């Protein structure tokens with residue numbers, strides 16, 4: 060029997076690309092001389108797409124895939140997919156939830172501690188030989204401080220659990236109250252920001268949350284407040300964030316995500332109270348392997364039974 064045909068939109072790890080190519084007849088879109096032309100000519104042949112939270116599958120691409128039945132996506136984010144269009148056309152989509160909760164939540168705690176205690180800046184201080192001429196300035200305590208979480212989904216809950224170990228009171232904001240949650244609900248995001256010492260962004264990206272963290276929210280968080288973003292750059296008004304940090308109107312920021320990755324505002328490079336990471340939330344050997352395995356399992360489950368393990 061011939062192997063099922065799969066269109067892969069973008070390159071994932073070499074290990075994953077190989078595993079996929081061993082099991083399926085894979086067409087690598089990024090390797091085509093003219094990807095859009097390839098889609099126009101060959102798109103009708105594909106019922107299955109593999110992509111990621113980074114590459115997505117645009118409306119323009121979908122228009123060239125009239126027989127598409129399923130998209131298996133690597134990553135938990137779904138912001139680069141036109142979901143309404145997928146729904147209208149009855150195209151199934153799966154992501155890779157849960158397997159990355161621990162690593163992303165670990166990184167959020169790491170950013171809270173690094174930003175407040177200025178670990179990265181202290182490390183630079185030592186490496187630059189500055190300790191030989193004086194002590195590092197005092198920083199801010201983490202334990203017992205108030206933690207506001209924007210978006211109390213799977214990752215937000217994993218962050219809240221970790222915060223308990225630091226004796227941090229937790230409140231959260233999302234569109235509607237989660238009645239099963241033990242944490243206090245803040246219907247008003249500005250009010251949450253005013254209350255919180257740390258505000259962690261853990262909600263999905265996309266149009267519904269675009270610039271949710273605006274200048275007013277940053278002003279409410281204030282000169283001693285710290286913003287941490289492990290979600291999507293689009294959720295934060297980055298220009299307003301840079302201004303608030305440069306003016307000292309915001310106490311600090313720990314950022315794993317940005318509005319136009321991999322571009323990071325250079326104006327922030329000199330600030331010791333800002334930690335800048337290259338979108339590595341899920342980036343451990345263990346978690347990336349689990350994410351890859353889940354993409355493959357979703358694809359095979361759809362082929363075998365017409366159902367995915369973790370549909371969106």
Ligand code: 8YV
Pocket residue numbers: 111112113114133134135136137159340341342
């Ligand atoms: C991925 C992510 O590394 O899961 C997500 O949504 O942002 C990261 O875990 C990356 O986006 C996958 O392409």
